[in-house]
Structures are given as C-alpha cells and as structure tokens.
Amino acid sequence: MIIGIVYVHGYGLAVFLLRSNSQKENTTLKKMIGTSHSPDHTNARNKKSAYFIVAIQAVLMVTVIILIVSSALCTKVKPCELQTALDFIFVKYTTHPCKYNAIKDMSSGILALGISMLCWIVLLFVQTIYVYFGKIEEKKQAIAKIVVIIGTFAFIIANLVLYIIFMREKETQQNEHYIQLGNDMFSSLKQNFKSDNASSNDSKSSAWNTFFLKYDCCAVHEVNGTTNDFDNTPWCTTYGSCQATVSQIPRTCCKGVTLTNYTSAPSTCHASVSPGTYKRNCMDPLKKMSVDNIDEYQLSLLFFSLLFAIILQVIYVTMVIVLMFPRCNGSVNSSVNVN
Structure with missing residues (x-):
C-alpha cells in the first residue's frame, strides 16, 4: 500500500x-x-x-x-x-523504561x-x-x-x-508498566539486598542503600510494619542485622537521615518500625521520573x-x-x- x-x-x-x-x-x-x-x-x-x-x-x-x-x-x-x-540498583527490567x-x-x-x-x-x-x-x-x-x-x-x-x-x-x-516494573524491582531487592550499610563491600547492597537515601524512599512496596519487603532478602534470612533481629528495615530507610548520619538512626524506626518514622515506598518517586530519551x-x-x-x-x-x-x-x- x-x-x-x-x-x-x-x-x-x-x-x-x-x-x-x-x-x-x-x-x-x-x-x-x-x-x-x-x-x-x-x-x-x-x-x-x-x-x-x-x-x-x-x-x-x-x-x-x-x-x-x-x-x-x-x-x-x-x-x-x-x-x-x-540501572543504578541493578534492576533487570522486563520492558525497557x-x-x-x-x-x-x-x-x-x-x-x-x-x-x-x-x-x-x-x-x-x-x-x-x-x-x-x-x-x-x-x-x-x-x-x-x-x-x-x-x-x-x-x-x-x-x-x-x-x-x-x-x-x-x-x-x-x-x-x-509500573506493576511489572515493581515486580522486577522487588525481585532484584530480594536477591541482592544483603546489608543496610551504604558503604558495604557488596556493590548491590550499597547501591540500594544509596538509592534509599538519594530518592528519599524505602523498599518497593509501602512499609506497614515489621512485615515488609525485606523479610525474604539475604539480609533477613541469612546474615545481617535483620537476621539478628536488631533491625526490621534498613537504617537508610529512616526519615531525616543522610549518608553521614544514617548509622545513628533511631531504633523506633529501624527496629520498632513505628509509623511516621520511615520513608514512603520507592515506586512513588519512580513514577515521577522522565521516560523520554x-x-x-x-x-x-x-x-x-x-x-x-x-x-x-x-x-x-x-x-x-x-x-x-x-x-x-x-x-x-x-x-x-x-x-
């Protein structure tokens, strides 16, 4: 034609x-x-x-x-x-963003x-x-x-x-497709998050913690208490402060912390996960990012x-x-x- x-x-x-x-x-x-x-x-x-x-x-x-x-x-x-x-947090996306x-x-x-x-x-x-x-x-x-x-x-x-x-x-x-993107991110988090130390030798864990600080967010889905996205990560199941029940969410997830003082985050946030002490989920800031290249x-x-x-x-x-x-x-x- x-x-x-x-x-x-x-x-x-x-x-x-x-x-x-x-x-x-x-x-x-x-x-x-x-x-x-x-x-x-x-x-x-x-x-x-x-x-x-x-x-x-x-x-x-x-x-x-x-x-x-x-x-x-x-x-x-x-x-x-x-x-x-x-790419910063090593997410393998199903569809290109x-x-x-x-x-x-x-x-x-x-x-x-x-x-x-x-x-x-x-x-x-x-x-x-x-x-x-x-x-x-x-x-x-x-x-x-x-x-x-x-x-x-x-x-x-x-x-x-x-x-x-x-x-x-x-x-x-x-x-x-943000639902699929959320699934891809959650899968990456479960596989790669091994420490809540932003200076960790594990590059993927360090990237996730830096990501939480940079975009002022926490996890993929909304944190609603001690049961959250981090429960099935190596940080909670194999080793780390979560596995030792010292923390329930990373200290980098606490409100008001920066790269220089996150290690002093209050226990009411990372241990007790009290409402109002931790950040929103990371899907919200991602939805506001430009997709035009x-x-x-x-x-x-x-x-x-x-x-x-x-x-x-x-x-x-x-x-x-x-x-x-x-x-x-x-x-x-x-x-x-x-x-």
Whole structure:
C-alpha cells in the first residue's frame, strides 16, 4: 500500500516535470519537421532533462544529510531518568523504561543507510554529468542508466523497510508498566539486598542503600510494619542485622537521615518500625521520573527525512526510466503532430 502510494505520486511528479520541459520546446519543434528525431535534438532534450535530475539529486542530498545528522543525534542520546535510576540498583527490567529506546537502537542502522545513500548520490551526480553532458555511446549510456535504476531501487527498498519499522516502533510505544516494573524491582531487592550499610563491600547492597537515601524512599512496596519487603532478602534470612533481629528495615530507610548520619538512626524506626518514622515506598518517586530519551523534534526529523528520501528517490528513478524510453512520456509524439 505504502509502496503504491509513494510510487504513484513520484511517477506522476516526474512525468509532469518532463512534460513541462517538453512543452516549452513544442513551438520550436513544430517548425523543425523531420528533424525531431535527430541526434542533436535528442541530446538537447536529454541535457535539459538532466538539469531536473541534478536538481532532484541536490534536494535528495540535503535530505540525506538531515537524515544522517538526526540519526547520529539519536544514537548519542542519554538514558532517560528512569533508566538511570533502575540501572543504578541493578534492576533487570522486563520492558525497557525509556519510551523510544527501540528507535534509539535502530538509529545506528538508519545512520549507516544515510551514509551509504550519501555516497551513492555523489556517484549518481558524477554519473549524470558523465552520461548526459559527456560524449559516450548510447549503449554505454543505457548500461549506466540500468545500473542506476537497480541501485536506486535497492536503496528505496532499504529506506522503505526502515521507515515502516520506524513508524511501527513509534506507534507501539506505550507508557511504562509500573506493576511489572515493581515486580522486577522487588525481585532484584530480594536477591541482592544483603546489608543496610551504604558503604558495604557488596556493590548491590550499597547501591540500594544509596538509592534509599538519594530518592528519599524505602523498599518497593509501602512499609506497614515489621512485615515488609525485606523479610525474604539475604539480609533477613541469612546474615545481617535483620537476621539478628536488631533491625526490621534498613537504617537508610529512616526519615531525616543522610549518608553521614544514617548509622545513628533511631531504633523506633529501624527496629520498632513505628509509623511516621520511615520513608514512603520507592515506586512513588519512580513514577515521577522522565521516560523520554529522544525529543519529539528529533523524531520529526527522522520521520520527514526518511519519507522525503523515499519520495525523491522514486521521482529520480522514474525520470531516468522515462528518459530511457522517450516515447513513453508523450513529449516526442506531441512534438511531431504538426498541422
């Protein structure tokens, strides 16, 4: 469906451009009865048509440069705020927390395509100058045009495939599934939390304690007493102050503590878990974090440059095909109908 729409519009515009160019010659050509098929006339017509082709190539080159720049920017985007927080505590998330991560991943492929297309366009420009403005045999011209048509069609297909994937990924992006994210975090906490010491040699335990201090929160689900998310962690089941019943929640979970004084947290908080002495759950601050890693203007640049590159290539290859078969565009036939 997309291929048909793009090709029909591209073909129509290409033929319109060629016919507009031909109509300007009709008055002169009607006075040249019997010479409309001469080599000089054919060369003159081809050179004038070549100017349109060069113009299309120039616009296509600008479009591809925009495609390269926009895709390069997407490959270098920083992780979204939510991903940064989750990576800090070593959470293995089921679904990626950043909204357009799939597009970020495919941007390197778009960048590679853009660079390849730019090199191809430069070759096309040289080929156009050589074929339409140089003096070479018609047979060699035909071979060169066939190579151009095949190569450009290959780029059209590659461009179209990436465009379809891009649109599918953009439309299927969903808001973060926080229930699943909570399950992923809870699983990580149960497996990795072994100490309530923020300076612990265990990097994962230390990360969780620093996380509690940084985001002013505690556990994954709301703490409602001595029975909480930490009950099944190694800190409570195997070793640590919880297993020794000294603490029921980490001291880093207590209100008002910092990295420098959390070790002096009151026992009414970490041991008795008295209401009002500990922090809220960590899902609340996470829900307020940004999930955007690619700006909308970057997506728009990618969208339009991919789309325009397809359309311009279709117009270009159609013009080349029409010039290979001049009678098909109706310009010659219309020019020899002299009263």
